[in-house]
Every structure is written in C-alpha cells, then in structure tokens.
Amino acid sequence: MEEKKCPECGKKVGEVDTCPECGCPLNVNSNSTSTNNEEESLLIECEACKKLILRDATNCPNCGHQTEIGAKNEYDDNQANIIIGAIAAIISIVFFLYFYFIVK
Ligand SMILES: [Zn+2]
Ligand SMILES: [Zn+2]
Structure with a gap:
C-alpha cells in the first residue's frame, strides 16, 4: 500500500x-x-465567433477578436508606459537640477 x-x-x-x-x-x-x-x-470560447481558443491567447486565431487576456496585456502595457514615462520625467528633472547646481 x-x-x-x-x-x-x-x-x-x-x-x-x-x-x-x-x-x-x-x-x-x-x-x-x-x-x-x-x-x-485550457480552452475558452471566443466572444465574437464562439470558437474554442487557447485560454492564454491574446487574440482569436479564427477571427482576430481580442480576448480578455489580450485586453489585460494591453492595459498592463499602458500601465507600464505610464510608469516608465514618470520615471523618465523624474530622471530628467534630477539631471536638470544636478547640472543647474553644478553650473551655479
Ligand atoms: Zn500536513
Ligand atoms: Zn473568434
């Protein structure tokens, strides 16, 4: 046993x-x-054409309809772009202040 x-x-x-x-x-x-x-x-139903597609697919291979995961990934990309943009802005401000005080 x-x-x-x-x-x-x-x-x-x-x-x-x-x-x-x-x-x-x-x-x-x-x-x-x-x-x-x-x-x-592993399979979900496409909202547009009702065909079974892979759960982790971002787009339906049959009709190209964006899945919930695809929409979520796009949202995450947008969030990431906002964060990267904010970091870039902070870095440029820091550089500006750095050179401003060095020159002074
Ligand atoms: Zn236990
Ligand atoms: Zn589809």
Missing part, C-alpha cells in the same frame, strides 16, 4: 482525509478531477 504524504507539511500520514499535523485536507480522488478541469480550462 502506498504511503500518503501531506502536500502541505510533507509528513507521512495514514489513510485519513485530513492531515493530523497541519489539518490540510487530503483528497485521494482530487488528482483525476483536477486533471480534467485543467484540460477544459
């Missing part, structure tokens, strides 16, 4: 549903169920 280990604390546990060490739930059937869910969650 295979000895079960707690995924949380790594201690060897017997045939119990809950780890006696840390209280972590030990579901024997969780592996097969989670694998199926994972396979299903």
Whole structure:
C-alpha cells in the first residue's frame, strides 16, 4: 500500500482525509478531477465567433477578436508606459537640477 504524504507539511500520514499535523485536507480522488478541469480550462470560447481558443491567447486565431487576456496585456502595457514615462520625467528633472547646481 502506498504511503500518503501531506502536500502541505510533507509528513507521512495514514489513510485519513485530513492531515493530523497541519489539518490540510487530503483528497485521494482530487488528482483525476483536477486533471480534467485543467484540460477544459485550457480552452475558452471566443466572444465574437464562439470558437474554442487557447485560454492564454491574446487574440482569436479564427477571427482576430481580442480576448480578455489580450485586453489585460494591453492595459498592463499602458500601465507600464505610464510608469516608465514618470520615471523618465523624474530622471530628467534630477539631471536638470544636478547640472543647474553644478553650473551655479
Ligand atoms: Zn500536513
Ligand atoms: Zn473568434
């Protein structure tokens, strides 16, 4: 018989549903169920053409419609550009003050 280990604390546990060490739930059937869910969650439905596309795709390969991830990436890019712009502005101000006081 295979000895079960707690995924949380790594201690060897017997045939119990809950780890006696840390209280972590030990579901024997969780592996097969989670694998199926994972396979299903890899695909999402395109909002525009209703075809199944990869979850992490930024655009639908069928119709080119931008997915939620694509929209989020664009938003993140915009946020990054704002931060880079702010840093560049601060650096230019620091340089301006630096040279201003050096010349003085
Ligand atoms: Zn544990
Ligand atoms: Zn599509």
